[in-house]
Amino acid sequence: MTQEKLHHRCHENNLAHRTREIDRERLIVRRGQPFSITLQCSDSLPPGHHLELVLHLGKRDEVVIKVQREHGARGQWWFNQQGAQDEILLNLHSPADAVIGHYHLAVLVMSPDGRIVERADKISFHMLFNPWCRDDMVYLPDESKLQEYVMNEDGVIYMGTWDHIKGIPWNYGQFEDYVMDICFEVLDNSPAALKNSEMDIGNRSDPVYVGRTITAMVNSNGDRGVLTGRWEEPYTDGVAPYRWTGSVPILQQWSKAGVRPVKYGQCWVFAAVACTVLRCLGIPTRTITNFASAHDVDGNLSIDYLLNDRLESIDSRQRQDSSWNFHCWVESWMRRDDLPKGNDGWQVLDPTPQELSDGVFCCGPCPVAAIKEGNLAVKYDAPFVFAEVNADIIYWIVQRDGQRRKLREDHASVGRSISTKSVYGDDREDVTLHYKYLEGSQKEREVYKKAGRRVTEPSNEIAEPGKLQLSIKHAQPVFGTDFDVIVEVKNEGGRDAHAQLTMLAMAVTYNSRPRGECQRQTISVTVPAHKAHKEVLRLHYEDYVSCVSEHHLIRVKALLDTSGENEPIMAVSNIQLSTPELLVQVPGKAVVREPLTAFISFTNPLPVPLKGGVFTLEGAGLLGAVAPGGTASVELSFSPVRTGVRKLLVDFDSDRLKDVKGVATVVVRKNYRSVITGLHY
Numbered sequence: 001m002t003q004e005k006l007h008h009r010c011h012e013n014n015l016a017h018r019t020r021e022i023d024r025e026r027l028i029v030r031r032g033q034p035f036s037i038t039l040q041c042s043d044s045l046p047p048g049h050h051l052e053l054v055l056h057l058g059k060r061d062e063v064v065i066k067v068q069r070e071h072g073a074r075g076q077w078w079f080n081q082q083g084a085q086d087e088i089l090l091n092l093h094s095p096a097d098a099v100i101g102h103y104h105l106a107v108l109v110m111s112p113d114g115r116i117v118e119r120a121d122k123i124s125f126h127m128l129f130n131p132w133c134r135d136d137m138v139y140l141p142d143e144s145k146l147q148e149y150v151m152n153e154d155g156v157i158y159m160g161t162w163d164h165i166k167g168i169p170w171n172y173g174q175f176e177d178y179v180m181d182i183c184f185e186v187l188d189n190s191p192a193a194l195k196n197s198e199m200d201i202g203n204r205s206d207p208v209y210v211g212r213t214i215t216a217m218v219n220s221n222g223d224r225g226v227l228t229g230r231w232e233e234p235y236t237d238g239v240a241p242y243r244w245t246g247s248v249p250i251l252q253q254w255s256k257a258g259v260r261p262v263k264y265g266q267c268w269v270f271a272a273v274a275c276t277v278l279r280c281l282g283i284p285t286r287t288i289t290n291f292a293s294a295h296d297v298d299g300n301l302s303i304d305y306l307l308n309d310r311l312e313s314i315d316s317r318q319r320q321d322s323s324w325n326f327h328c329w330v331e332s333w334m335r336r337d338d339l340p341k342g343n344d345g346w347q348v349l350d351p352t353p354q355e356l357s358d359g360v361f362c363c364g365p366c367p368v369a370a371i372k373e374g375n376l377a378v379k380y381d382a383p384f385v386f387a388e389v390n391a392d393i394i395y396w397i398v399q400r401d402g403q404r405r406k407l408r409e410d411h412a413s414v415g416r417s418i419s420t421k422s423v424y425g426d427d428r429e430d431v432t433l434h435y436k437y438l439e440g441s442q443k444e445r446e447v448y449k450k451a452g453r454r455v456t457e458p459s460n461e462i463a464e465p466g467k468l469q470l471s472i473k474h475a476q477p478v479f480g481t482d483f484d485v486i487v488e489v490k491n492e493g494g495r496d497a498h499a500q501l502t503m504l505a506m507a508v509t510y511n512s513r514p515r516g517e518c519q520r521q522t523i524s525v526t527v528p529a530h531k532a533h534k535e536v537l538r539l540h541y542e543d544y545v546s547c548v549s550e551h552h553l554i555r556v557k558a559l560l561d562t563s564g565e566n567e568p569i570m571a572v573s574n575i576q577l578s579t580p581e582l583l584v585q586v587p588g589k590a591v592v593r594e595p596l597t598a599f600i601s602f603t604n605p606l607p608v609p610l611k612g613g614v615f616t617l618e619g620a621g622l623l624g625a626v627a628p629g630g631t632a633s634v635e636l637s638f639s640p641v642r643t644g645v646r647k648l649l650v651d652f653d654s655d656r657l658k659d660v661k662g663v664a665t666v667v668v669r670k671n672y673r674s675v676i677t678g679l680h681y
Contacts, residue, residue, distance in 0.1 A: 006107060006123045007038045018151070019128070021175035021642070022280075027123070028180070030130035030282060032096030039088040039107055039120060048112035053079055053090070056104040056122075059188075062198040063099070067092065096135035099205045100127050100281060102184060126180065129207060129282030137335040138207050140284045148423040149284035149333065154647040155275070156426050157268050159510075161325055161553075162291035162416040164476060164576040167428060169649050169663040170272050170287075171246030174280035182251045183277045186217050189224040189259050191360075207283050207334040208365055211349050212380065216362035218274045218351035220261035223360075226254045226273060227265035229353055231511055232549070238263025242550050242659035243616065245649040247276035266510075270351040271328035278349075284333040288348075288431070291417045293327030294391035295354060295511075299383055301452065303393045303414070306404070311504045311557045313514060314398055323393055323414065324511040325553060325574055327352070329363070331420075336367060339378050343367035346434065348385050357381050368434050374451035386451055389415030389435045395570055407559070408570040412439055467493035468527070470560050472573035477539075479552050479577035479657070480606035485537040487558045487571070491527040499562040501525050503537045507548040508555045508574075516547030518554060541607060544577075550658050552577040580605050582662025584650050590640055592671040600650050601633035602660060610654040617650055640668040 008027040013035045014020045019028035029035045045051070053067035055077065068078040075095045082089045090107070103125050109118040130136045131146055140146055153172050160166040173179060187193060190213050193200040203209040217225045227250060230241070241264050244250060250273055253262045265273070271287050278285040294303050303323050308314045329350035336343040347365030357363055363381045371389065376382040395408040415436060422429040437444040469490040477483035485505065491497045502522045507515035519539055527533040537556070544554060554575045561568045585599045598617075604610050615634050632652075640646060646668055652660040 005040045006105075006120050007040065008123060008125065009036055009038060012036070017130075018132070021151070021153075022180050023177075027125035028128065029094070029125060030128050030133065031094045031098040031100065032130045032133035032136050034091050034093045035125075036089055036091045037105075037123065039083075039090060041086055041088070043086065045088075045109065049117065050110050051081060051088070051090070052108040052110050053092070054106045054108065056106065057099060057101055058197055058201050060197070061104070063201050094127065096130070096133050097137070097205045098127055099201055100129055100210070101187075101201060101204055102126055126184075128280075129210075131282060131284050131333070137337065138283050138333060139335070140333050144423050146284065148421075149286050150279055150282065155272070155287060156421040156428075157272060157287050157328060158289040158419040158428060159268065159326055160291075161574050161576045164578070165291070165417060165419065165428065166576075166578070167421075167426070168268075168661050169245070169647060171248065171647065171649055172272065172276040172279060173246055173248035174276045176248045179248060179251060179276070180280050182255045183280045185255055185259070186226065186251075186277060187213060190217050191223050207332070208336065208338060208347075210281065211278065211283065211332050211334070211347065211365045212362055214274055214277050215349045215351040215364055216360050218270050218277070219265075219353040219361055221353040221361040224259045225261060226250065227270060228261045228263045229266060229270070230264040231266060231509055232513060232515075235264055240264065240550065240653075240658070241266040241269050243651060243653060244269050244272075245616070245651050245661065247273045251276070267324075267326075267352040268328040270353075271330050274349060274351040275330050278330065278332055285330050285349075286420045287328060288331050289326050289328050289419045290389055290415060291326045291419070292414050293324045293388050294393070294414045295322045295324060295327075296384065296387035296391050297355070299387070301387050301391050303391050305393070305395045306398050307395060307407070308398060309400075311502060311559055322512045323391075325551070325576075326510060327388065331368065332365060334365065336365075339367065339370075342373075343370055343375075343378060345369060348381075350381075350385075355381075355384055357384075371435050372437065372447070374447035374449075376451050383451075389418065390448070390451070395572075397568070405568075407568055408572070467491065468497055468499070468560060468562070468566060468569055470558055470569045470571040472556055472558055472571050474556075474573065474575055477575065477577055478605055479548075479579050480541055482538065482540045485539060485556050485573075485575070487535045487537060487556075488532055489525060489527050489535075489560060490532045491529055493529055495529050497527045497529075497562060497566075499525055499527070499560050501535060502557075502559045502561075503535065504557045505537060505539055505544070506555050506557075507544055508553055509549045510551040510553055512555075515549050518544040518547060545656070548577070552579060579657065579660055582650050582652055582660055584648060584662040584664035586648060586664045586666050590646075590666045590668045592641065592643055592668055593639055594671060595637050595639050596666070598636050598638065598648055598650075598664065599633065600636065600662065601631055602652050602662075603631045604629060604657070606656060608656060610656055613652060613654040615650060615652050617648065640666065643668050643670055 010027050017030045022028050055065040057063035071078050079092045104122045106122050107120040108116050111117050129138045131138045131140045155170045156167040157170050158167050219225050220228045250262050275285050275287050331346040346368040349365050350363035353361035366382050366385045370378045371386050391414050393410040396404045397407050418432040419428050471488050473486045504520050505518040556573045558571045583601045590596050646666045648664045650662045
């Protein structure tokens with residue numbers, strides 16, 4: 001037997017293993033599912049001779065696995081063979097808990113006395129998790145969910161405020177060229193892999209381990225991770241977080257720069273990159289947005305804001321509690337064999353560097369079911385995640401003698417409208433009830449008690465509402481316009497009320513960092529008994545344009561002080577200034593490798609000209625400039641490279657208006673002329 005040659009059978013294997021989108025020239029398979037290769041040779045095996053298959057894993061072949069010749073114990077690799085004359089078909093069976101990674105396969109011809117007679121050239125293949133396999137820890141028995149959470153390369157990420165939710169398109173691109181290689185490169189550069197690669201490779205059979213590693217490696221805090229976080233301007237030495245529209249350029253830049261971190265990311269960028277990597281590796285994953293998300297530093301399930309008499313934050317702690325307008329993480333679907341029953345299913349994984357977990361900036365996996373039931377002893381990071389969706393918010397005024405006076409205690413604002421993209425389209429799915437029971441229900445109270453959060457016991461008596469009530473109302477303003485905020489004081493008491501009303505509008509980032517004061521008014525008001533009084537706070541474009549962040553967010557606080565007659569009352573409202581969307585049109589029929597034209601336009605809503613305008617299509621920038629009320633438009637040609645339903649994502653940024661996005665859906669068909677000439681796409 002001479003001149004042995006191995007053939008991957010990529011076309012058949014990759015089609016059966018749902019990996020053709022990743023690569024059609026390299027063998028990529030999913031664990032727990034058989035695949036076949038052929039051994040071509042000039043003649044048949046000599047009598048008494050047999051084949052042995054040996055697998056090698058790791059850059060230095062740290063892990064060696066001998067493939068059994070017949071179906072043996074559960075959890076072992078085995079193979080069988082069929083063949084005649086000059087071709088042998090080898091069917092390889094991997095266990096459902098096989099290590100994911102880059103394998104090299106050696107086929108040996110063995111003599112009757114156990115000597116190696118001949119070696120075929122090694123072939124390599126990649127092994128991924130298999131959510132279609134019943135015995136895999138990531139098995140998900142719902143094809144529509146698998147198509148969304150593993151196979152879909154396009155997504156929607158939700159931002160804004162709980163009462164003004166905005167979806168932005170995102171290109172996960174997990175099947176783009178060489179993204180899979182970069183995902184394994186991310187794993188190979190983790191501290192655990194660099195310290196002991198053999199142990200790390202062995203642990204890669206476990207999605208809990210892999211998920212936790214990815215959450216640590218997507219951020220660059222303390223390791224060779226992908227993204228550096230920054231939550232305020234300037235971003236001049238990198239890319240502003242709002243400029244990204246997809247994960248692929250970030251991963252490519254990290255890899256090409258010699259695994260140096262990419263600047264910059266914020267929570268939705270960290271979450272989106274993690275989603276790309278986990279989907280690519282075969283773990284069903286979705287991006288989650290939690291509105292009014294608490295960051296509880298001291299673990300007391302309470303977010304404490306300390307204010308002076310001007311309603312300004314005076315907390316001097318370097319790290320302090322905060323409530324983010326929204327916060328993004330991912331959920332990955334897996335079985336938790338390391339935990340008691342009831343903890344399988346969706347797991348929270350948060351790659352944004354917030355708090356240390358076992359000495360590393362990572363978070364999770366934490367079972368969503370455990371958060372809902374208040375089981376905070378389970379791994380990993382359950383108390384932190386529970387606080388993100390359940391913490392109280394308390395505002396304190398610190399008097400000049402240092403004494404604290406409680407202004408407002410809010411038990412219901414944190415963890416609202418928890419959102420993800422629907423399986424059935426680009427609509428928003430609300431998953432709040434996956435995390436918590438109905439607000440005010442008996443079950444919710446039981447969970448709070450178990451988790452150690454204060455529970456206000458219901459009284460049989462009907463509580464008398466405060467005689468004075470304070471509220472803030474506003475329309476949905478557009479960035480660039482003037483708008484009114486209405487502060488209303490209601491007097492339910494039997495006599496006139498005299499009070500001092502302070503109204504403060506301040507620009508903040510989406511994670512509550514103050515950016516500057518926009519407008520302040522302090523006035524004396526008299527509210528007749530059983531009447532209401534309204535004050536209007538007028539905000540002009542000139543008031544907020546110099547201090548508002550790229551998140552276009554204004555926080556209005558109102559404080560009503562009756563000089564000892566009643567306790568002071570406070571109201572808070574977050575106002576999200578909306579921005580216009582780009583109009584993206586792609587007329588005509590889309591065919592692979594054939595030129596196609598996109599028409600992109602945008603109308604300037606601001607009263608001032610926009611300069612230095614840039615349209616970006618996944619990195620392809622085109623210059624533009626737009627007068628007040630004028631329209632910028634651009635025409636761009638491109639050629640689709642893959643069939644299917646695809647999305648063209650566009651971002652527009654200028655000197656005064658940033659993060660304007662648009663999307664168009666394109667159905668790309670096969671190029672039959674190319675197929676006829678032998679080119680397959």
